Amino acid sequence: MYYALEAFPVSEEIWKSLNYTATDSEVSKFRQMHNAPWQQWQPMDDSFTLFKEETTLQVAALPPNHFDLIYFDAFAPNKQPEMWELPMLEKIVSAMKAQAVFVTYCAKGQLKRDLKSLGLVVESLPGPPGKREMVRAIKI
Numbered sequence: 267m268y269y270a271l272e273a274f275p276v277s278e279e280i281w282k283s284l285n286y287t288a289t290d291s292e293v294s295k296f297r298q299m300h301n302a303p304w305q306q307w308q309p310m311d312d313s314f315t316l317f318k319e320e321t322t323l324q325v326a327a328l329p330p331n332h333f334d335l336i337y338f339d340a341f342a343p344n345k346q347p348e349m350w351e352l353p354m355l356e357k358i359v360s361a362m363k364a365q366a367v368f369v370t371y372c373a374k375g376q377l378k379r380d381l382k383s384l385g386l387v388v389e390s391l392p393g394p395p396g397k398r399e400m401v402r403a404i405k406i
């Protein structure tokens with residue numbers, strides 16, 4: 267089950283013009299995810315159910331101790347600093363179960379210190395192509 271938060275969804279015109287998919291099966295999955303209605307659970311296949319919530323992280327009511335894994339893909343701290351401030355991280359960490367994992371492409375020292383201050387065990391890992399480091403943090 268995958269719960270996704272998106273404040274400003276791209277238009278159909280834009281997502282249809284993206285070249286993120288190669289095979290017919292990827293094209294079909296990509297369309298299915300984009301066409302899925304918002305604000306409700308939708309089965310994508312036998313093992314993947316998606317909920318797309320159109321709201322901001324600031325407004326979203328996240329259930330406590332609920333998520334196993336957080337993919338945090340906000341715009342970079344120098345572009346959207348409010349997404350990386352302690353109250354936002356605190357909100358996310360409260361919504362994580364014990365042993366849950368938080369991952370992000372950002373590897374700034376302040377982020378690592380903030381995650382540690384919230385009780386997470388923080389590691390730096392090799393990043394994807396073009397990125398030296400990424401962060402994985404585990405709630406204990």
Ligand SMILES: C[S@@+](CC[C@H](N)C(=O)[O-])C[C@H]1O[C@@H](n2cnc3c(N)ncnc32)[C@H](O)[C@@H]1O
Binds near residue numbers: 324341
């Ligand atoms: C770096 S993009 C990642 C998008 C998506 N993960 C992807 O790979 O296509 C950051 C996303 O955060 C969304 N966003 C901006 N402000 C937000 C907020 N306050 N709460 C939730 N999402 C927000 C933007 O609209 C944008 O789609």
